[in-house]
Amino acid sequence: MNPNTPGQTIDRRLLRPREPKPFPTAKSHIDAGGTLPREAGVLVVQGEDLGAWLKAQRLGWDKLGAAQQWLLESVLGVEEAGEDARPVRRTRDDKWMLNLAAARRFHAREGHLNVPRKHTELVSVDEAGRGAAGVEASSGAGLQGVPVALGMWLANTRRRANKLTGARRADLDALGMRWYATAAPVPSSCTPKASQAG
Incomplete structure (x- = not known):
C-alpha cells in the first residue's frame, strides 16, 4: 500500500510503535539458563522488568486467557499467586x-x-x-x-x-494540631438585597 497513491490509505496499526513482548524475553532468559524473579526491579532484560511483568501475570491470573495461562505454566513454569502473595488491603x-x-x-x-x-x-x-x-x-x-x-x-x-x-x-x-480558621459569617450589610417589583 502506497500512501501517496490517490484513494489509498495507510493502516494506522502499522504505524504504532511495536509493543514490548515480555514473554519471548522471559523465555529467552530461561533458555539461556536464567531464572525468573518474583519481585520487580530485580531483573531487567532488553529494557523489560521481567519481575514486574511476572508479578502482574501472577496477580492477574484470572484476567488471563486459558492459552496465556497454559503458556505461563508449561513454558515458563509460572503459577497463579497464592493468597499469601497477594497484597493486603488496608482499611x-x-x-x-x-x-x-x-x-x-x-x-x-x-x-x-x-x-x-x-x-x-x-x-x-x-x-x-x-x-x-x-x-x-x-x-x-x-x-x-x-x-x-x-x-x-x-x-x-x-x-x-x-x-x-x-x-x-x-x-x-493532643498533639497540638493547628486547625484552619473557619469562615466568619458574612455581615448582613454585604448580602445582596432582593429586588422589589413595583
Missing part, C-alpha cells in the same frame, strides 16, 4: 493509625506539628502496626520503616476537619 482505620503514628513520631522529635507539605516521615513497622500491612519492600519500606506523606496528610486533614469524628480530632488536638 481506613489502618491508614489513620499509620498516619497518626507518623504524626506522633514527628511531634515527639520536633515538639510541634508544623510539618512542611512535602515532608515524608518514616515510621517503623512496629509503630505502624496494621497500617503497615500490604506495604511492599519496593515501595521504600525496609529497614528504615514505612514512608508516610505526613505533610500532605496533615494539610488534607486540616481541610476536612469538619468531617472528622470527635475521637480523631481529639487525637490530633
Whole structure:
C-alpha cells in the first residue's frame, strides 16, 4: 500500500510503535539458563522488568486467557499467586493509625506539628502496626520503616476537619494540631438585597 497513491490509505496499526513482548524475553532468559524473579526491579532484560511483568501475570491470573495461562505454566513454569502473595488491603482505620503514628513520631522529635507539605516521615513497622500491612519492600519500606506523606496528610486533614469524628480530632488536638480558621459569617450589610417589583 502506497500512501501517496490517490484513494489509498495507510493502516494506522502499522504505524504504532511495536509493543514490548515480555514473554519471548522471559523465555529467552530461561533458555539461556536464567531464572525468573518474583519481585520487580530485580531483573531487567532488553529494557523489560521481567519481575514486574511476572508479578502482574501472577496477580492477574484470572484476567488471563486459558492459552496465556497454559503458556505461563508449561513454558515458563509460572503459577497463579497464592493468597499469601497477594497484597493486603488496608482499611481506613489502618491508614489513620499509620498516619497518626507518623504524626506522633514527628511531634515527639520536633515538639510541634508544623510539618512542611512535602515532608515524608518514616515510621517503623512496629509503630505502624496494621497500617503497615500490604506495604511492599519496593515501595521504600525496609529497614528504615514505612514512608508516610505526613505533610500532605496533615494539610488534607486540616481541610476536612469538619468531617472528622470527635475521637480523631481529639487525637490530633493532643498533639497540638493547628486547625484552619473557619469562615466568619458574612455581615448582613454585604448580602445582596432582593429586588422589589413595583
